[in-house]
Amino acid sequence: MSEFFQHLINMLVLGGTYALLGIGLTLIFGIMNVVNFTHGVLYTFGAYIMFIVVQQLGLNFFLALPVAVLAGWLLGAAIELTLLRPLRGSDIDTTMLVMIGAWIAMQSGTLWIWGGVAKSVTTPFPEAPLVLGPVSVSWLRLFVLAAAALLILVTYLLINKTSLGRAMRATFQDHDTASLMGVNVDMIYTSTFAIGSSLAAAAGALLGPVYVIFPQMGDLAAVKAFAIVILGGLGNITGAVIGGFILALAEELGAGYVSSGYRDAMGFLIIIAVLIFRPTGLFARAERVG
């Protein structure tokens, strides 16, 4: 039984960051209809920003987090302005190819700058874990869970309670009408992509110190983010949060009770199952057609 509780704790911690990854991707897809292949690289980028600020500049760990979020925001805005804005109105395949190109170029860039050997970041948290009866969890992971929860809450409030959020939701529903109502759609697109990117960078910045940092780390993260988005329904933020936790649960229990060799296959199994039984995602609302 204690093993089961330990798996649940692991799931909570993992699920928080998965949710963060999923929200960023689902936001961009929902509002902009762009399949963002750079999502994984932005995750890697956030982790390397942590490495630069903490290890190379020797600055405070907690200061490095907002720096990584801001850097992700800026890089996202730059990608939107230089690559996506000129492509607005072109079909989804063209945009997809450009984003795949950007993904390869950026990943090679990280490899060129930092090399292929993994880096690690030292954290200010104690090595001894927090022990609660039969289960224990490291302080760093608890902090990651708390920070992820905070970021998810901030994103939720931003979208549901601010005028920018209202404009984003309006654009999501119908960008022509939103434009007629005086919404600056260009600005909404740039902000959406920047916010989505900063969330990916935040996930990387939080998980980089938990694991190790290397140029290809974002690939698996991106696959998981896609699984979460498909699970929760494209463009559905609440779905992405729940999807993140479901994926984490499937991985933990799959590795714990089925076979650890297939842990990372769980994400793909979920995608297949969802696509067969509920192609619009578990939490998709009934949509008006036509």
Add this chain to the structure above:
Amino acid sequence: MTRALGLVRTIALATTLIGGTAGAQTIKIGVNEPLTGAFAASGTYVVNGAKIAADEINAKGGILGKKIELVIEDNKSNPTEAAAVAEKLITSDKVPVLMGAWGSSLTLAVMPKLMEYETPMVVETSSSGKITTTGNPFIFRISPPSAVEAAAFKGIVDKLALKKVDFLVINNDWGRGTAEDFSKMMKEKGISIGLVETMDQGAQDMSAQLSKIKSSDSETVIVTTAVDQLTLIFKQAAALGLKKRIITTGGSQNPDQIIAQAGAAANGTMHLTTFLPWFPDKTPNPEATNYFITEWKKRGFDFAGCTESFRGYDGIRTAAAAIEKAGKVEPAAIKAALWQINIKGLNGDIVFRKSGPEGKESGQSQPNVYLIEINDGKVGMKTL
């Protein structure tokens, strides 16, 4: 203007051609290592060790009156790439001998290419038994197969009073082969085998596997994987409050890196290694070991990498010795000469003995295996 440009082009072309001819004055050795992906750290260390050997040989005048040139390619920790890299090195760079490919699955993927192009390869790190038992006469391995590691470990299992053992191994030929060979040896010793958990080579979160191991009734865990994943395992095991004895195998642990990155979590752990850079005087060849370590430090590399990089150094010296013995730069002659060499490696004499099915044996040398223990952040030797 157009003509001037044409002239520039001609000169550029001529320079390339002359440069190309000058290149043929060197003897090429192909190096097929993982420089990116899951094993990037280890592969990079091996390549740096290889460069020390090449520079040392060239400083002494090279071999057969020519300098040796390492043609280094990245196999991306991916078996498909490893085979492609081998093909490129053999057909395009025309190397007469290779060294590689670090991981067992990578080496196994390269092996059919060696048969196809009849080119020998010095295997410096891989430990899967299959490599030298499937009848590939172009394989010359200087690292110990996992059965040899298991046999060396046999002597100490009584002292450690092992009763029940779990395994956590990388999910490839290396990890699964180790679990198999060690289980076999332990069963003979009357030790029971509990869980055999695996992890993907790129996996970063092993909490689920470790949680399962935490609740099992065994007292020891044997872990086999490369240094980056090992570091994560130590940290995650500590975070889960896993209190079992951890023993690692495979010789790619870089114990100093584990001490640096896993901190207190590394204390009390034991590691089967194939080199003793901490105690150069206890190695079979102290003089060469001291030279290598001094040179390694002089180049500004991390001391932790020594346990990995010495293989690259020994591998290139093995290939170079065979070329010298062969007297010509031809794959068949080098293959024949590999059977005759006897060089002083950093971990014992490198002499190849026949292994595998008759008529198409692979070469296997007999390196030493050591057990070390980390205590208070320091490496100490255990007698086997």
